[in-house]
Amino acid sequence: MSEFSLIARYFQGATSTHHSTRLGIGDDCAISQLADDCQLVSCTDTLVSGRHFLPDTCPHAIAYKSVAVNLSDLAAMGATPFAILLALSLPKSAACDEFLGRFAKGIADICQQFGVELIGGDTTGNDTLTVTITALGTVPANSALYRHTAKIHDIICVSGEIGSANYALSQRLAGNSPPAQLQQALDYPMPQVALGRQLLGVANSMIDISDGLGQDLGHILAASGVGARLDLHKIPTNALLGKLDHEQLWQHQLNGGDDYQLLFTLSPEKFAEFNQHSQPIYAIGEIVPTQGLQLFWHDTPVDFPIKGWQHF
Numbered sequence: 001m002s003e004f005s006l007i008a009r010y011f012q013g014a015t016s017t018h019h020s021t022r023l024g025i026g027d028d029c030a031i032s033q034l035a036d037d038c039q040l041v042s043c044t045d046t047l048v049s050g051r052h053f054l055p056d057t058c059p060h061a062i063a064y065k066s067v068a069v070n071l072s073d074l075a076a077m078g079a080t081p082f083a084i085l086l087a088l089s090l091p092k093s094a095a096c097d098e099f100l101g102r103f104a105k106g107i108a109d110i111c112q113q114f115g116v117e118l119i120g121g122d123t124t125g126n127d128t129l130t131v132t133i134t135a136l137g138t139v140p141a142n143s144a145l146y147r148h149t150a151k152i153h154d155i156i157c158v159s160g161e162i163g164s165a166n167y168a169l170s171q172r173l174a175g176n177s178p179p180a181q182l183q184q185a186l187d188y189p190m191p192q193v194a195l196g197r198q199l200l201g202v203a204n205s206m207i208d209i210s211d212g213l214g215q216d217l218g219h220i221l222a223a224s225g226v227g228a229r230l231d232l233h234k235i236p237t238n239a240l241l242g243k244l245d246h247e248q249l250w251q252h253q254l255n256g257g258d259d260y261q262l263l264f265t266l267s268p269e270k271f272a273e274f275n276q277h278s279q280p281i282y283a284i285g286e287i288v289p290t291q292g293l294q295l296f297w298h299d300t301p302v303d304f305p306i307k308g309w310q311h312f
Contacts, residue, residue: 023146031077031144041079041137041144045069049129054172059099061187062131063106068189069210070135071114072260075196076208077144079137083119084111086133089126114193143200145264148223150205154265156228156285159192161185162213163249164238166256179240189260195279199264202274206264214254214306216263218293229294230285232302246297250304 023031032040047066049055067084074081086107094100111118116135168182178186192208199206205224209216213235221228232246235253244252265287266274275281288294295302 023144031139033141034138035141037141039139039141039144041074041077041139042134043070043073044132044134045073046130046132055129057187059094059102060106060109062129063103064110064188066131066133067107067110067116067135068191069260070133071110071116071191071193072189072208072210074135074137075191075193076206076262077137077139077146078196078200078206079139079144080197081114081116081135081137081193083117083136084133085136086118086121086131088121088123088132089128089130090123091127091129092125094129095125114191140200145196145199145203145206146223147205147207147220150220150224150226150265150287151267152226152287152289153268154204154287155268155271155283156217156230156263156265156287157271157281157283158209158213158236159195159262159264159279159281160259161236161238162209162259162261163235163241163252163256165189165258165260166252167241167244169256169258170252182238182240185238186258189258191260192262195262195281198278199262199266199274202270203264203266206262209259209261209263210257212255212257212306213259213263214293215257218306220263220265221287221291221293224287225291227288227291227293228285229288229296232295232297234282234284236282247304250302254304255307 021030021032030042032042034040045066047053047062047069053062053065070084071081107118110116164182164185168178168186171178171182196206205220207216207220217228217230232250237249237253241249241252271281271283293306295304
């Protein structure tokens with residue numbers, strides 16, 4: 001059972017029609033109406049040792065990334081984060097000053113960096129280290145960006161390099177030490193909060209890349225009822241991945257995940273205007289009427305299986 005079939009089968013029906021709920025289960029975050037001009041955006045993610053991070057990952061990085069992946073979800077809706085809650089399940093080996101001091105520093109560092117406050121949570125003992133963060137943000141009423149609103153002829157863009165984190169992970173799993181720059185991409189992803197806000201009123205649809213570019217783009221396509229042409233040679237790539245053959249590179253970029261870059265679509269006119277006045281964004285394809293994902297290397301069609309991160 002996949003994450004999405006589990007949600008659809010058992011939990012989709014629990015989304016109420018409460019008067020304040022504007023978006024329930026099915027996107028990066030939920031949206032609730034706070035006032036006429038403001039909406040609450042909320043999300044939660046759980047990271048489990050051995051499943052989402054290697055057991056020997058430093059506590060500071062575990063904490064930082066646990067918050068970052070949630071802030072990335074808020075960024076994908078164009079929201080401004082303001083608070084987090086932390087639920088922490090600790091094995092005896094981690095219930096000590098050495099671990100908790102470094103872990104707490106990681107939480108504090110990313111909260112300070114993004115102007116976020118830790119406002120509560122829970123702790124308990126457990127056999128496995130488990131970190132759950134709930135993140136809260138706000139967005140002007142009726143301005144949030146969604147997955148289901150891509151339009152035909154939109155340009156598909158990403159906010160930065162794709163594949164670095166998964167390549168670093170593959171090297172670690174093989175017993176190698178990846179270059180520090182790539183290890184940084186794995187341990188300390190940078191949520192694109194400022195860019196997400198800038199794209200309000202500019203982009204038509206958006207998601208963050210957590211489970212692989214191919215799979216996450218597929219979520220936009222399925223929700224919007226459209227297809228895409230993806231130009232693989234246009235995907236921004238770290239030079240340290242330059243020696244990989246195409247199959248290896250595409251595996252890390254299309255199926256790897258852990259990038260936490262923004263993936264979004266916008267009209268050609270908005271793209272030209274935005275690219276002149278804001279941080280660089282990278283055009284990698286186009287939304288097309290024919291459903292499905294078409295892959296090209298320059299103008300040559302590519303047959304490559306899309307299979308992103310599976311939670312089960």
